[in-house]
Amino acid sequence: MTIFGVPAQALFGQLLIGLINGAFYAMLSLGLSVIFGLLNIINFAHGAQYMMGAFVAYFALQWAGLGYWPSLLIAPVVVGLFGVLLERTMLKRLYHLDHLYGLLLTFGVALVVQGLFRNEFGSSGLPYAAPPQLTGGYNLGFMFLPTYRAWVVVFSLVICLGTWYVIERTKLGAYLRAATENPTLVQAFGIDVPRMITLTYGFGVALAALAGVLAAPIYQVNPLMGADLIIVVFAVVVIGGLGSIMGSIVTGFGLGVVEGFTKVFYPEASNTVIFVIMALVLLVRPSGLFGRTA
Amino acid sequence: MSVTAKPAIAAPARDAIETPAVPTHQLAAFTVMLVVLVAAPFFVYPVFLMKALCFALFACAFNLLIGYVGLLSFGHAAFLGSAGYASAYAAKVWGFPPELAILSGTLAAGALGTIIGALTIRSRGIYFANITLAFAQMIFFFSLQAKFTGGEDGIQAVPRGTLLGVLDLRQTYTMYFVVLAVFLIGFLIVYRSIHSPFGQVLKAIRENEPRATSLGYQPEHYKLIAFVISATLSGTAGATKAIVFQLASLTDVHWTMSGEVVLMTLLGGMGTVFGPVVGAFLVISLEHYLAQLGSWLTIVQGLIFVVCVLTFRRGVIGELGRLLKKPL
Numbered sequence: 001m002t003i004f005g006v007p008a009q010a011l012f013g014q015l016l017i018g019l020i021n022g023a024f025y026a027m028l029s030l031g032l033s034v035i036f037g038l039l040n041i042i043n044f045a046h047g048a049q050y051m052m053g054a055f056v057a058y059f060a061l062q063w064a065g066l067g068y069w070p071s072l073l074i075a076p077v078v079v080g081l082f083g084v085l086l087e088r089t090m091l092k093r094l095y096h097l098d099h100l101y102g103l104l105l106t107f108g109v110a111l112v113v114q115g116l117f118r119n120e121f122g123s124s125g126l127p128y129a130a131p132p133q134l135t136g137g138y139n140l141g142f143m144f145l146p147t148y149r150a151w152v153v154v155f156s157l158v159i160c161l162g163t164w165y166v167i168e169r170t171k172l173g174a175y176l177r178a179a180t181e182n183p184t185l186v187q188a189f190g191i192d193v194p195r196m197i198t199l200t201y202g203f204g205v206a207l208a209a210l211a212g213v214l215a216a217p218i219y220q221v222n223p224l225m226g227a228d229l230i231i232v233v234f235a236v237v238v239i240g241g242l243g244s245i246m247g248s249i250v251t252g253f254g255l256g257v258v259e260g261f262t263k264v265f266y267p268e269a270s271n272t273v274i275f276v277i278m279a280l281v282l283l284v285r286p287s288g289l290f291g292r293t294a
Numbered sequence: 295m296s297v298t299a300k301p302a303i304a305a306p307a308r309d310a311i312e313t314p315a316v317p318t319h320q321l322a323a324f325t326v327m328l329v330v331l332v333a334a335p336f337f338v339y340p341v342f343l344m345k346a347l348c349f350a351l352f353a354c355a356f357n358l359l360i361g362y363v364g365l366l367s368f369g370h371a372a373f374l375g376s377a378g379y380a381s382a383y384a385a386k387v388w389g390f391p392p393e394l395a396i397l398s399g400t401l402a403a404g405a406l407g408t409i410i411g412a413l414t415i416r417s418r419g420i421y422f423a424n425i426t427l428a429f430a431q432m433i434f435f436f437s438l439q440a441k442f443t444g445g446e447d448g449i450q451a452v453p454r455g456t457l458l459g460v461l462d463l464r465q466t467y468t469m470y471f472v473v474l475a476v477f478l479i480g481f482l483i484v485y486r487s488i489h490s491p492f493g494q495v496l497k498a499i500r501e502n503e504p505r506a507t508s509l510g511y512q513p514e515h516y517k518l519i520a521f522v523i524s525a526t527l528s529g530t531a532g533a534t535k536a537i538v539f540q541l542a543s544l545t546d547v548h549w550t551m552s553g554e555v556v557l558m559t560l561l562g563g564m565g566t567v568f569g570p571v572v573g574a575f576l577v578i579s580l581e582h583y584l585a586q587l588g589s590w591l592t593i594v595q596g597l598i599f600v601v602c603v604l605t606f607r608r609g610v611i612g613e614l615g616r617l618l619k620k621p622l
Contacts, residue, residue: 042420090604099420100366101603104560107553108599115592231549235428242421268439275432279413282425286416 006264012143014260020149020218022256023156024211028233029240029248030160031207034167037180037243038200041091041102046233047226048110049205052079053212054221055117058128068131068217075213076206083205087198110227117223125220152214159210160249167245176200180243235278241291251289316489319620323568331474340470341538346578347473348535351480353558353570355527358484360556361565362493363520364500368423368552369430370528372410375547376433377403377529382449382542383442392455392463396476396533403529404522406433411521415514427549434547448543452536469538476534480527485567487523496520557595560602563609568622572610 028046035043043049056078057071066074086109094101130148137146167173179186179193187193212226219225240251255274263270281289334343352374359365381399384390390398414425437443444450454463463469487493498506499513506513536542545551554577562573577595584591602609608616615622 036420040420042424090600093604097607098364100423101607103366103420103423104556104599105603107556108596108603111553111592111596111599113596115589115596118589119593231427231431234424235431238421238424238428242424271435271439272432275428275435278425278428279432282413282417 008142011264014264016149018257018260019153022253023153025233025236025256026160026249026252027156027207027211029237029252030163031204032237033243033245033248035201035204038197040099044103044106045110046208047230048113049079049208050212051226053209054216057213057216058126058221071213076210079209080202080206084198084202087201114223114227121223123224125222128216128221130217148217164245232274235274239278239281239288241288244290247290323622335470340466344470344473344538346575347477348531349578350571350574351477352528352531353555353574354481354484355524356555357559357570358520358524360559362488362496363517366423367426369426370555371547371551372430372433373403373407373525373528374532376406377532378536378542378546379443381533382452382536386449386452392457392537399533400526400530404526407522407525411518415518415521430549430552437547448541450541452540454537473534480530561609563612566611566622569609569611
């Protein structure tokens with residue numbers, strides 16, 4: 001069977017890869033968006049924190065014999081705490097300055113973290129096996145669907161929508177949105193905004209770490225796994241519109257799929273297609289597809 | 295800035311902006327820099343100095359944007375790198391003499407800067423940083439895949455040639471003084487751009503954009519011109535670098551290079567005249583001495599970023615200028 005002169009097998013295969021990449025784009029850009037919404041900084045260390053998540057899973061297995069399932073909880077907590085520490089000790093001192101300093105600081109942190117890991121583990125990947133419950137796959141007739149990949153897509157979708165629900169539909173989320181609009185006023189109502197900022201940063205970082213654990217069995221554990229990925233995610237965030245929660249999720253998955261299809265129909269452009277889309281979106285809507293104001 | 299009392303002149307707003315004369319202390323600093331740079335190759339390895347000079351020009355061009363317009367570009371490697379490719383290709387494949395090869399690279403970066411600038415200049419702050427970064431990454435992947443750039447190999451064995459048919463650039467000292475001349479021209483162009491009515495408008499836009507608009511200036515035009523000047527001079531730096539090292543490679547288009555120029559400018563002092571030059575020399579020396587230590591270089595660079603942002607935001611020259619109570 002062929003579709004547009006391309007074997008269906010290849011088409012669906014790339015669609016799946018696109019959805020997987022899209023799942024990571026969505027989770028990472030969601031974290032960036034949540035952080036940006038409240039702190040107004042672009043967290044350049046997001047890619048490094050994603051990598052740290054994968055490494056925490058790897059260490060948990062090597063040192064404590066804790067497998068994949070506990071790691072799904074341990075890694076976000078550990079890396080999230082690292083984020084909280086970073087916010088308390090460093091980022092906090094920069095809020096009264098131009099937001100660009102936050103970007104430069106997190107860029108420096110990313111360099112240090114990635115450099116330290118590369119020193120210790122080189123730049124070749126360390127293998128990390130998928131849990132036995134998720135190995136194997138299903139033959140759907142038109143394609144083979146590996147269980148683990150299906151799990152990643154479904155799980156990240158659940159996490160993304162859960163985050164959206166918490167922010168848009170709960171009281172806690174309402175505080176958060178209010179603090180994004182006017183922190184001073186929210187503080188005047190007796191809500192501890194600085195603590196909320198710290199926890200929000202920790203949460204965004206934890207999302208990155210969770211994505212890292214999910215990625216470990218697919219891409220292996222590599223000190224530089226987040227370094228180039230994060231730049232694509234920045235483009236995704238620009239296309240979706242910074243600070244928009246649903247925008248991050250939709251553009252994340254959507255662009256993953258678009259990228260997957262580009263690999264089938266015009267492989268030369270598969271690396272650049274997201275940046276080209278970004279340029280086009282900027283021409284039409286400078287604040288992004290779902291953004292409010294630039 | 296010293297403001298001398300002037301009688302009120304009923305002139306149109308545009309003409310009312312005075313171009314300040316070059317202050318004595320800056321003239322003195324410039325003389326010191328000139329003397330040091332002329333004498334340096336007889337004491338220090340000239341190839342190292344040439345590399346530092348190319349990066350100093352790159353950082354000065356970058357500083358025009360961050361220091362005087364307040365725009366942080368995180369994609370300046372695109373201009374450095376693509377100009378390097380254009381210059382190397384012109385010199386090697388078309389057999390251009392070095393002056394025309396450097397000019398080709400400069401013009402290529404200027405054209406690229408016009409396109410990217412037109413697309414990005416409407417955004418500001420973090421958006422601008424993000425978008426320029428993404429565009430630079432696009433240029434990186436293009437350079438990786440395009441035929442004429444040589445992909446992973448880059449363009450190697452670029453002939454240095456003979457400048458204007460007279461100066462044989464294979465001589466290290468000749469090459470050095472040509473690079474020094476290119477650097478000084480670029481430096482003076484940046485200086486002139488900043489210390490001109492145009493530069494005053496840029497500063498006005500940085501401080502208060504709505505006010506500048508209300509005075510009848512079109513901020514986007516001014517920002518775009520500044521962006522194009524910055525991109526073009528970054529191109530000059532990249533093109534010259536390609537001729538000096540006889541190589542154009544992916545390193546110069548990679549985003550780590552964009553980060554490096556930010557580091558140089560931050561360390562030297564954003565918005566100072568001499569800061570980027572000092573910053574470039576410091577960072578290049580650091581790379582030189584830490585080159586054997588592999589990824590420790592990245593760690594040290596990251597630490598410098600963190601320390602500068604947290605405690606040393608004025609940079610070396612900014613702090614020095616504050617001690618002397620004179621802007622350098």
